[in-house]
Amino acid sequence: MAVFSLSLARQTAGCLQPLRRLCASGWLREADVDLCLRLLHPTLRLNRVFAQVEARRWVAEEMLALRLRCNGNARAWWAGQHVQLYLEQDGVRHGRSYSLTSVTADGHIEVAIKRQPGGRLSNLLLDHLEVGQVIELGQAFGEFAWPQEQGAVLLLAAGSGITPLLGLLRDALARGFAAPVTLLHQVRRQGQQAFAEELQALAACYANFQVHWAFSGEPSGRLSANHLAALPGDHLLVCGPRGFVDKVCGWWRDAGRGASLQAESFSPLPVLTQEQATQVRLSFVRSRQQVMGNGNASLLEQAEASGLRPAHGCRQGICASCTCLLLAGTVRDLRSGALFAEPGQPIRLCVSAPHGDVEIDL
Ligand code: FES
Structure with missing residues (x-):
């Protein structure tokens, strides 16, 4: 049972600064303060969202x-x-x-x-x-953001890659962005076009906006370099599985269509198979744990498999919330294959695999 409404709880957040200072200086424990705050409203916390x-x-x-x-x-x-x-x-x-x-x-x-x-x-x-x-x-x-410079914007999405682009699109149209905007959403088949009704309504409402769908499950339905060449745009924002995004970026650059390109991909990381299967020793120093692991899986997965709970977010190397220091040894970036061996270097556990024995500040 909440004492406050959520609107009031939101306003209260600004008045909690003295409590934050007391917690930061060790006079109060944030967990205890949060326990009291949640009695006022279940969403109310000192710092957490x-x-x-x-x-x-x-x-x-x-x-x-x-x-x-x-x-x-x-x-x-x-x-x-x-x-x-x-x-x-x-x-x-x-x-x-x-x-x-x-x-x-x-x-x-x-x-x-x-x-x-x-x-x-x-x-x-x-x-x-x-x-x-x-x-x-x-x-x-x-960091995905609507282009600042003038010019037509081309949005290309595959699957759930539509979601960040839709957010940017809604905002830009509502703000009165007036240059042409074209969105092409590739899905496997009919029924998978997310937010289709809303996108059609936006296209009916804003003369500068067009939306198209491509069905990769149909013969010649998959986006190709020729399709891309026919779509207008000075700025490209592309989001989808890694293979889709890599291909689109390659076509865009090969066509010499300019440097205004933002890309985000979310596919699982490639699994490496060569010598990385060999056993390696993983030392998680602050947790005082030594376990045997392999060079095939990310350090995040291997730390979790050994019972640790490292902070993490996206699990794709984007958000940096899993960053830890490499204390000794070499790690391989699972996205690029690059090796890093400098002691004290920050690494992202979710996209780093051990390349030999490693010590991690975790
Ligand atoms: S969890 Fe987001 S970068 Fe590792």
Whole structure:
């Protein structure tokens, strides 16, 4: 039972500065303060971001948009960024990042969640998260932004890559962006076009906006270099699985269409198979743990498999929340294959695999 409304709880966040200072100087424990604050409203916390679910709506086959209202600790977020959602099940905390499709000044955000076969968190959120429930979020991260320079904008998305682009598009059109904007969303088949009705309504409302869909499951439905050549745009924003994004960026550069290119991809990292299967010794120094691991999986996965719970967010090398210091040994960047061996160097555990024995400040 909340004493405050969520609106009042949001306003209260600004008055908590003295408590934050007392916690920072060790006079109070943040966990104790949070215990008291949550009695006033279940989302109210000193620093952490909590939000209440206000609405759920299906926006495509197996894709749900969640409208949430955050406490006052979600500051300077913008649509197109990503945020980690956390949910606990049977005492295990699960987290995964989703793109912000909308952010408003009064603390409302929207995220769209696609069901992943076997995905623990996506299935929990889709099937069990109810209106009124409160969940924890991380801080938003990501640099995707609408181009500042004049010129036509081309947005290319595959699958759930539509979500950050939709957030940026909604904002740009609402702000009165007047140059031509073309969105092409590639999905496997009919029924998977997320937010299709809204996109058609936007195209009807804004004469400078066009939307197209491509169906990769149909003969010649997959986006090609020729399709791209026919689409107008001075600036390209592309988001989707890594293979799609790499191909599109290559075609764009080969066609000499300029340097205004922003790309984000979210595919699982490639699995390396050569000598990395050999056993290596992993020392997690602050946790005083030594375990045998291999050079084939990320340090984040291997630390979790040995019972540690390192902070993490996107698990794709984007958000930097898993950054730790490499104390000794060599790690391989799973995205590029590059090796890093400088002691004291920050590394991202989710995209680094050991290349021999390593010591990590974890
Ligand atoms: S979890 Fe985001 S960079 Fe590693």
